[in-house]
Amino acid sequence: MNDRCASSRMEVARLPGIGYTSSNGNKDIRVLSSNATNSTEQWYTVEQFEKEHVIEILEKLEYGDLDDEIWGKIILMEKCKCLAKAYLRKTTVIIDGSSDEYDGITLGFNYFQNNDYNKDKNNIRHKIGDGVIIKIDRNGNIKAMARDLAPVIVQGWHDPVSKCIPDQLISQEGHLKTIKDRLKGITDQQRVEKIFDMRLFNLAMEHELKQLEPNIPELLLKTCTRIALVKDAGKNALKTPCWFMIINLVALDVLRSKLPILSNKYLLLRIII
Numbered sequence: 001m002n003d004r005c006a007s008s009r010m011e012v013a014r015l016p017g018i019g020y021t022s023s024n025g026n027k028d029i030r031v032l033s034s035n036a037t038n039s040t041e042q043w044y045t046v047e048q049f050e051k052e053h054v055i056e057i058l059e060k061l062e063y064g065d066l067d068d069e070i071w072g073k074i075i076l077m078e079k080c081k082c083l084a085k086a087y088l089r090k091t092t093v094i095i096d097g098s099s100d101e102y103d104g105i106t107l108g109f110n111y112f113q114n115n116d117y118n119k120d121k122n123n124i125r126h127k128i129g130d131g132v133i134i135k136i137d138r139n140g141n142i143k144a145m146a147r148d149l150a151p152v153i154v155q156g157w158h159d160p161v162s163k164c165i166p167d168q169l170i171s172q173e174g175h176l177k178t179i180k181d182r183l184k185g186i187t188d189q190q191r192v193e194k195i196f197d198m199r200l201f202n203l204a205m206e207h208e209l210k211q212l213e214p215n216i217p218e219l220l221l222k223t224c225t226r227i228a229l230v231k232d233a234g235k236n237a238l239k240t241p242c243w244f245m246i247i248n249l250v251a252l253d254v255l256r257s258k259l260p261i262l263s264n265k266y267l268l269l270r271i272i273i
Helices: 009-013 046-062 119-125 167-171 179-184 198-209 216-221 249-258 265-272
Strands: 029-031 072-078 081-088 092-096 106-108 132-136 142-146 152-154 193-196 224-229 243-248
Touching: 046 072, 046 216, 046 224, 046 243, 046 249, 072 092, 072 249, 142 152, 167 193, 193 224, 198 216, 198 249, 216 249, 243 249
Parallel strands: 092 106
Antiparallel strands: 029 081, 072 081, 072 243, 092 132, 132 142, 142 193, 152 224, 224 243
16 A cells, blocks of 8 residues: 555645545644543443534534645544544554554554453454554545454445445355455455545535535534454444444545535534534
């Protein structure tokens, strides 16, 4: 997965029909303290989890708090509890099982602690291995490749309407091909798969905006992509031992350009909550 992308987020959002360089990512990460993991940073429904983070980003975009080099936000989770959040600037990010501090490219799951210790979750953490590499291309598609033998599962494949997952990945029940598939003659380049398809997002947006009452919350939540590492809990992501979510800011910008109403905080809250 080579790292070529010259367009900024807003340039991509302005492309007909519808990234990124940067500095050290340390300033863009907020690591929750041990106490915080036991307080408010936890959720009880996946929908509410996604909504809260999308609303937060829309507000920051409206007030100009996010610069144009940021293409996504990642939230690292252990079941229903948040371990860390980071804004993504570089085109590529690796989520693995290391204990290394985040350097803007590699996010090590075992660097972050959770006081709610559980032997099963700890075992899952140590099976993550080399994890997964994620990349956004110049059109706003998000692609991924498993870097080890451990399963990497894109959640939401069982409900295709809710996400922008290509048919091929749905047929694989969300599972990315691992290095074990090399034995079948599958090259690493062939193992790179779209986990967010901008074409599907545009089609869904065009269809929905033709309706008398567009389902705006559904479109907003399509910008969220959830990935389970090692083990998936099925339809309820909040029971998954180790997982993360990426919000595609390119897709959000495209939607904002079509729906100025999203710039009105009060109307937005009435629509989405």
